[in-house]
Amino acid sequence: MELAVKRILIALDPSRRGQSALQAAAHLAVGTGAELAGLFVEDINLLRLAGLPFAREMGMLAGSRALGLPDVERALRVEATRAQRMLAELADLLVMAKSERLVRFASSRPQRCPETPMFALFDPGVVGYRILAAGLKLAQGMGVSLAVLIAARTLEEFKLRREAALAGLGGQTVSARVLWLAAPEPGELGALVRSGRGAALVLHETSLPAARAALDALLEAVVCPLIVVR
Numbered sequence: 676m677e678l679a680v681k682r683i684l685i686a687l688d689p690s691r692r693g694q695s696a697l698q699a700a701a702h703l704a705v706g707t708g709a710e711l712a713g714l715f716v717e718d719i720n721l722l723r724l725a726g727l728p729f730a731r732e733m734g735m736l737a738g739s740r741a742l743g744l745p746d747v748e749r750a751l752r753v754e755a756t757r758a759q760r761m762l763a764e765l766a767d768l769l770v771m772a773k774s775e776r777l778v779r780f781a782s783s784r785p786q787r788c789p790e791t792p793m794f795a796l797f798d799p800g801v802v803g804y805r806i807l808a809a810g811l812k813l814a815q816g817m818g819v820s821l822a823v824l825i826a827a828r829t830l831e832e833f834k835l836r837r838e839a840a841l842a843g844l845g846g847q848t849v850s851a852r853v854l855w856l857a858a859p860e861p862g863e864l865g866a867l868v869r870s871g872r873g874a875a876l877v878l879h880e881t882s883l884p885a886a887r888a889a890l891d892a893l894l895e896a897v898v899c900p901l902i903v904v905r
Contacts (some may be wrong), residue, residue, distance in 0.1 A: 687715045687758035696900035697761055699875045703809065703818035703902070713762040715755045715848020719746055792822035794868050796856075797840045803879075806845045809904050810877045819874050820850040824867065827854040827855060862891050875900040 685700040687693065697713075704711040724730050725747040732742040795802045795810030807823070814821040822842050827833035832856045844851050856867060861884055868876050880903050884890045893903065 682710045684712050684714055685762075687692055687713045687762060693758070694761060696875075696902075699817070699900045699902060702792060703813050705816060711762075713758065715758045717751050717755075722751075735880055742867050755838055779804055788838055791874045792820045792852075793817065794822050794871065794873040794876045796824045796826070796864070796876065796882055797836065797843075798826075798879065799836055799839050799884065803839070804843045804880065805904055806877055806879055807840065809902065811844070812901070813875060813877065814851075820852070822871060822873070823851060823853045824856045824864070825853060827857070830855075861893035865893060865898070868899060870899050874895075875897045877902045877904065879904050 683704050685697055692697050700711060703709070706716040722744065725742050728777070730742040731739045732746075733739050735883040762795050793810050795806050797806055809824070821844075823844070825833055825836045825840060827836055837853050840853055854867070856864060866874075876897055876899060878901070883903065884893060
């Protein structure tokens with residue numbers, strides 16, 4: 676199944692994990708010809724906290740000092756500038772022409788260990804095949820293998836879903852394996868991806884936990900770029 680992607684939205688984060696996520700998004704954009712857009716989100720709660728008259732900042736060496744709103748706004752601008760620079764460094768990857776869309780890989784491809792897989796959480800149906808298509812594009816672009824995760828309560832259910840996943844992977848040249856996820860909880864999913872040293876985890880938006888606490892637990896447990904397909 677071909678993956679039709681018009682736009683990829685990446686949350687910009689200057690941290691090391693954010694840089695890995697941006698690289699993964701860039702590879703997917705190159706593979707699909709999609710537009711790559713970056714979004715930097717300011718922490719509104721931090722701004723509100725800084726506006727309180729009793730707010731203070733604790734330091735390892737300097738002790739405590741008043742936490743002022745101008746200081747926080749300045750720090751956020753620095754973070755936003757760093758995030759914008761990250762995106763600008765990948766600007767040469769996507770060249771948009773008026774008459775046609777051109778994609779050019781200008782930077783060197785990062786070297787990755789072949790044993791570092793791209794994880795994809797598969798569900799039967801059209802959604803699952805979109806996940807497989809996205810996972811394959813990323814795995815091929817990053818030079819890694821594909822590990823398909825199948826959530827199933829019983830062995831019989833796993834076998835049925837595995838056959839559907841293998842059918843969706845038919846004829847592909849990328850190395851792929853199928854893994855059984857017996858308990859599709861954020862902690863179990865994160866532990867499996869973390870133990871496999873995943874390059875990234877691809878899943879559909881309907882697979883995201885509805886509760887904020889569960890979503891935060893998934894993000895903390897996975898410790899690799901999380902790619903959400905709509």
